[in-house]
Amino acid sequence: MSQLPALWRNYINGQWHTGQSGNLSVDNPANLSKVADITLASPEDVDSAVAAARACHNSAVLPAMRPVERGRMVRKMGDYLLENCDEIATVLTLETGKPLDEAKGEIQGAARYFEYYANQAETLDGRAIPLGKDYIDYTVYEPFGVTAHIVPWNFPIEMIARSVAPALVTGNTCVIKTPELTPLACTYIAKAAEFSGFPAGAVNILCGYGHEAGAALSNHPDIDQMVFTGSVQTGTLIAEAAARNLVPCVLELGGKSAAIICEDADLDSVVESVRWGIFYNAGQVCSALSRIIVHQDIHDELLQRLTHLAENLSVGSHDENPDMGSLVSMDQQRRVADFCQQAQQAGAIATTGGAPLDRPGAFFQPTVFSQVTANMAIATEEVFGPVLTVQSFADDTAAIQLANSTEYSLAGGVFSNDLQRIMRLSQQLKAGQVYVNEWYAGGVETPFGGTGKSGYGREKGREGLMNYVHSKNVAIRLK
Structure with missing residues (x-):
């Protein structure tokens, strides 16, 4: 691939933005050399990203689509990753220190999430509930709205795909905070969303410090769903912030x-x-x-x-x-x-x-x-x-x-x-x-998650899809 850009930026409302909290140097842990700089998002940048996601959701452009249309767009995100696997894997290797084959495997794993959840788009059916001859009653599933995703540094691309794919396929919009140690390859998710035709505001990607951008995102009053993978200590803080706003969480906090x-x-x-x-x-x-x-x-x-x-x-x-x-x-x-x-x-x-x-x-x-x-x-x-x-x-x-x-x-x-x-x-x-x-x-199809200090909620599989919808019941009296 050609020489990497010296400065990488955030992605808000379909545009590349310079963060308001300065720059962060991303280093190669294998030789301690500098890979590149990335601009850091401030709380104000978080506000802008959430507002963009909210505006996109309020436009109803994603929920109004037939599920198969959303599924095709999500599938194209995976296709983009595969088509650019060598380039993305090189960036991922430089910032994580993992071998190139492992980096390529992560990109392929991320693409698999987009493929799997794209195929699930048309399967999320409601149900009819019999209440006798005088009523028709049914349930439908609707997206939460604006989903927030705080991503760990160990598998940054794959962890974004694991939660963003089911969020998008069910009609939600996303604000993603990437890890400070390994943020560069994450920006290709924004390029994948552009390639797939997602509207501005559907996918927003920010790099920022946890205590600044992460805290602003998890405490934001206009977030409808929170997904976090990381430490018990940080997960506890996120759960407390989400509870104050009565926001549901999925927390994956590690294991032994x-x-x-x-x-x-x-x-x-x-x-x-x-x-x-x-x-x-x-x-x-x-x-x-x-x-x-x-x-x-x-x-x-x-x-x-x-x-x-x-x-x-x-x-x-x-x-x-x-x-x-x-x-x-x-x-x-x-x-x-x-x-x-x-x-x-x-x-x-x-x-x-x-x-x-x-x-x-x-x-x-x-x-x-x-x-x-x-x-x-x-x-x-x-x-x-x-x-x-x-x-x-x-x-x-x-x-x-x-x-x-x-x-x-x-x-x-x-x-x-x-x-x-x-x-x-x-x-x-x-x-x-x-x-x-x-x-x-197992694989993408099988549910993943724990209890206790390992967190709560499930990702992957059908269970992962259900994180991003709530059920609405409609009861109709016929006379």
């Missing part, structure tokens, strides 16, 4: 997910799942497989195989074609290192890794910890890095107790060839989704 490995499990499948479950995107995944709970009879063998896996993963910048890229920032590297240091001080043993790589950039060694106890922070708190803990169990009761011992409940897994045991353990796991014999089994 465990897989129970039974003694009859296929260990090749377990190792492959760990490869993608904790080392993909350098472990910066909310539903990462961060804990292995393995039967004591196969603990030593599996620990050896997982250690070998981690030791043989290449780590480097995208031009080195590595198995794993860098963390998103030096701050994130320090955070992961602190977790590892505390674990070792508490008695955990790093069978491999446990420290940053000895090279410039936010790189961290693929890490496996054994001798981990349930009270260690490494076993209970979300590290958000390439760090796996391995614990053993003697019976299924102990396995479930360990798996359910954190405040999170996003994902869980079971690896076994015993169907009855799989069903029993799956029922007992405290998790919004359970992966059996393959971590990340």
Whole structure:
């Protein structure tokens, strides 16, 4: 691709705007070089974006369309991403530090959301309710109106697509606040909306600080729906702000997910799942497989195989074609290192890794910890890095107790060839989704979300579509 622009802007009401809060330097975490500047949105810019979204919604241009027309426009957004995948992936790689193949996979995943929800556009039917011969009663689904989307830095393009696709296909308008660390590739969503023919104000994209633009958006009185993916601390603040305006939320706040490995499990499948479950995107995944709970009879063998896996993963910048890229920032590297240091001080043993790589950039060694106890922070708190803990169990009761011992409940897994045991353990796991014999089994079609500190509401699948509509009942007396 040609040289990147030196300055990137916000997108409001169909126009590119310079933010009123100065510029932000976006850096490449793999070599600490500057990628570009992006202008920062102020609270006044947030007001302008929300007003544009409100005006577009009030015009009724989107709800007035046949659903198939909205679906075709949403589908074209995905087509645009695929047609420009190489260019967008290059930008995404530079600002996130992830390998180029992973960046391309994220773009393709984002396009899949647009495809899936485009196909759902015509399926959102109301229903008739029998009230006797003197009445006709029916329900219809209507869009909320203006939806707000605050996006995390780990999968910025895919997370926008996950919520914006169902919002648009149901006739809502969108205001999106991108992450400060990885905002550049997000701007291609605006280009995709233009390419697809969405009217001005339907899609608005802002980069701004969380305490400034994010707070202004979550507190805005003219927002009808709020979607947030990120930390528990920030999610709590957003929920409080939304509650003051009586605005419904969908919150996805992370996890500390465990897989129970039974003694009859296929260990090749377990190792492959760990490869993608904790080392993909350098472990910066909310539903990462961060804990292995393995039967004591196969603990030593599996620990050896997982250690070998981690030791043989290449780590480097995208031009080195590595198995794993860098963390998103030096701050994130320090955070992961602190977790590892505390674990070792508490008695955990790093069978491999446990420290940053000895090279410039936010790189961290693929890490496996054994001798981990349930009270260690490494076993209970979300590290958000390439760090796996391995614990053993003697019976299924102990396995479930360990798996359910954190405040999170996003994902869980079971690896076994015993169907009855799989069903029993799956029922007992405290998790919004359970992966059996393959971590990340499922897809765009399957609902995703948790409870407790993992948040509430569901994204993906049919459940994700229902976030953006409310039901209206019409009762008609015939005489």
